Amino acid sequence: MSVPHDWIPAVDAPPGPPREHVLAGLRGTDEGPDLVQLLTPEGERIACPAYDAHVADVDTAALQALYRDMVLVRRADREATALQRQGELGLWVPLLGQEAAQIGAGRALRAGDMAFPSYREHGVAWCRGVDPTELLGIFRGTDHGGWDPVATGFHLYTIVIGNQCLNATGYAMGQRFDGRVGGPEAEATMCFFGDGATSQGDVHEGFVWAAVYDAPVVFYCQNNQWAISEPNERQTRVPLYRRAQGYGFPGIRVDGNDVLACLAVSRWALEECRSGNGPVLIEAFTYRMDAHTTSDDPSRYRLADELELWKLKDPLERVRVHLVRGLGVGNDFFDEVAADSDALAARLRAHCLAMPQPGPERIFSHVYAEPSPELDAQRDAYLAYHASFEGGAE
Structure with missing residues (x-):
């Protein structure tokens, strides 16, 4: 069979998809009108009838606690990055910019729930009671994870891209088979992965099995816009949350830099799963402000203007502004949080320097x-x- 000549690309044709596909992808992965948001980048609390009830209990003290979580997690992340640059860690995976997506989801989990992370979920680990010092052994090469997954409800980090989706789906199927769906003691599973993982077969296989068996699993995709060096338009022609429709379960997009919205949507999705209405896909629309890992140089593939735009959507700053302007929180609270973050950084550094050289x-x-x-x-x-x-x- 001969191949028509117009099917054969020119030798000097640039690699990648056609321009019209790239433009369609850019339009399709914009934030869009379906984005769930409760707290704007300017720190303004806006009404959202569909999800307000799920954070009705979040008063000033609770919002302060969420802010403190994000500040401490960011400080631990920055200290670990510095330790890697100084040769104390072999590698580090920064979470800078994704604090709200992780803290919001992590604080929505109940004690009996199970979380399956990839390798960037330091904020979720914090919410599950895993001390940041316990993460260092993985990146120093002294252990594979220093915490008990059963006791914490937080599985060990998964380095293979997307593999945790199969593990999480299997665990959630077990929850259903064991009768732990429905009722006051019901449980659910939450699986964390990035936008790049959605191109992996393991993720789609997990979607299929979860849909067929009504597994109580929330698939939580942190869309940070870059799969290492590949932008979203190289991953999909449609917004990632809409992929759930093809598998027959709900998909929702939330502002991943809005900790209040992430908490509300995650609570809703987990309750859906505990009630037997799972699975659910959440796309937390956020941005990776730092490198993919400390071995990566993001300046080689993304523009500085893009980074500056996302700085205006900083997840910590919008909560700080709302606490000050909207709720009248004074400087004493922020000074206390800053002191706590300094203490955490010092403790993390001391622990790392005392670790054995493998x-x-x-x-x-x-x-x-x-x-x-x-x-x-x-x-x-x-x-x-x-x-x-x-x-x-x-």
Whole structure:
């Protein structure tokens, strides 16, 4: 069969989708009229009849607590980034700009719920009682995660893109099979992933199984606009939340820089799942203000103007402004939060500097539950090779 000549691209044709597809993608992934928002970037509280009831209990003290969460999580993130730059961590995955999306969702979870993170959910970890010091071992290479997933309701970090969607779906199916859906003690599962993960097969398989078995799982996509170096228009032609329609369950887009809206939408979605009406897809429309990881250079693929635009939507600033102008909160509170964040940063640094330096044999530890002759042989060969260099045995 011959191929028509007009199907064959020119040799010097630029890579990527046609221009009209790119433009359609840009229009399709704009914030749009369906965005749920309760607190504007200017700090103004606006009415939202569909979701106001889900945050009716959030008084001044509760909003102050949410603000404190975001400030402390941001400070821990900035300190960990500095530690990596100083050679104390092998890698760090910044969450700068996504604090509201994570704290809002994390505080919506109940004790019996289960959360499945990717590798950036430091804010959700904070909400589930995982101390920031427990995250450092992963990025220093001393452990695979220092917390108990059962006790915290927070699974270990998942490095493989999108794989946690399968794990979360399976866990949620188990919740349904065990009769933990419906009633006052009902549970739900929440799965966190980024916009880039929506192009992975594991995510779509999770969607399919969750839909077929009515699994009580909230798929929480933090759309931070960049899948490492690929923008949204290279991922989809339609807004991500609308993909849920193809699987037969609800999808909703929320302002991911609005902690109040993220809390309200997450509470609604989790209750839907606990009541047996799951699954639900939430797209938290936010922005990654820092690099994908500390090994990434975002200046190579995105414009400074874009970053400056999103700075105006900072999730912490809108809450601070509302607390001051709308609720009359004074400087004493903000000074106290700043002091707490300084103390957390100092404690995080001291803990990191006191951690052991992992030896080269560490990468072979705890790979299998049982001893493996093949792995032992690989370890011995590698350590002999390592020791053959000057100072290699140190």
